[in-house]
Amino acid sequence: MQDSVKPNGITPSQTVGPFFKYGLTPTGEYAWNDAFTNSTLTPDVTGDRVRIEGRVFDGDGVVVPDCMLEIWQADAQGRFADPQDKRALPNASFRGFARCGTDKDGNYSFDTIKPGVVPDPDGKPQAPHILLAVFGRGMLRHLYTRIYFSDEAGNAADPVLALVPAERRATLTAVREAGKPVYRLDLRLQGDDETVFFDV
């Protein structure tokens, strides 16, 4: 039925709104189950387990308590759990996707593994990174950014970080806490220290 219809464009985005929690991130507070959690960890996953956490701020520096964040990443060998990645995925049950709603103080956190190296279109290595999509009330379309890791030497040669003015790269770099597998990265939707967002 209608299979030959050629669309005249894509469906436009609209804001996720303020009231998505009971549908997308209920976390036990509503009569609905979670399709996703804020963890990509599976029993058989290999690699360095890390936590990434931070807060989300608006242009006035006020915390954003109604954001939804989603991450997408490769496994520790740099391979994606998607058949479009033709390389074998050794971590059979690892999916590489997680979702988190910010709390009343704007906090988010993800439990995951540090991803491996993924090639760019020229075959050049990219430093370990996680894709991050930011949704929220007031945001008519979600924004895309990346999370890099402060303790990776490969950041200096990363072809995507190279596109970003040097003084703004810190907004993409999660900083490791001393002695713990925890990285911190705050997101600023607007302002002088605004997070770098990509046009993808």
Next chain:
Amino acid sequence: MTFIYPVDSNKAHPLPLSPDYKSSIKRAPNKPLIPMRHTLSELTGPVYGHETVREGDNDLTTQHTGEPIGERIIVHGHVRDEDGRGVPNSLVEIWQANSCGRYVHVRDQHPAPLDPNFTGAGRTVSDAAGYYRFVTIKPGAYPWGNHHNAWRPAHIHLSVFGHSFVTRLVTQMYFPADPLFPFDPIFNSVPDEKARARMVSSFDLENTQPEWALCYRFDIVLRGKNATPMENH
């Protein structure tokens, strides 16, 4: 099938700053987005199938002991790419207000009644042809504080995944000929009239079930074109 995702397709989306929608003023970036080539990270995406969805999750009228109050409707259509091909096995999540225009969310202050038999959340997976179907209740319009006498047109929120992380779409499905369209800054944040029309479902008499439920059709078009188009036309 290999897909490409032209950035030009994104022109259908609203600009981040749409001042008539007041909440966008402090949440839209001031600095331009940085263009980059898509790498494998952008070109792949999460794959979620039937294991994510339970039997009956696409029927929002049967989640409680009784039936919800309101106008029972069927919402169905195809998830498609820009070439018109169905997008199979794509997770579709929906959430919405009840028939009185009240969300079950604890922070919704609209003094309209909650319905103990309606949560307003559902999910399904598109089939091999990209087809999806929900049964639900027609949501009501509701007031919001954006400006004096501001009312949102009735809508169902949708979240769709598609073939890659850059096809990710969160949008709202509207109902035909809603008188509130001209006054809604969220609907009108989409600059192009034809693109706005793609957010409006169409009444589907053919699939309306006699003595049971009206039907609305809504096709969801995600980014993505065949990377090797046919040249012989």
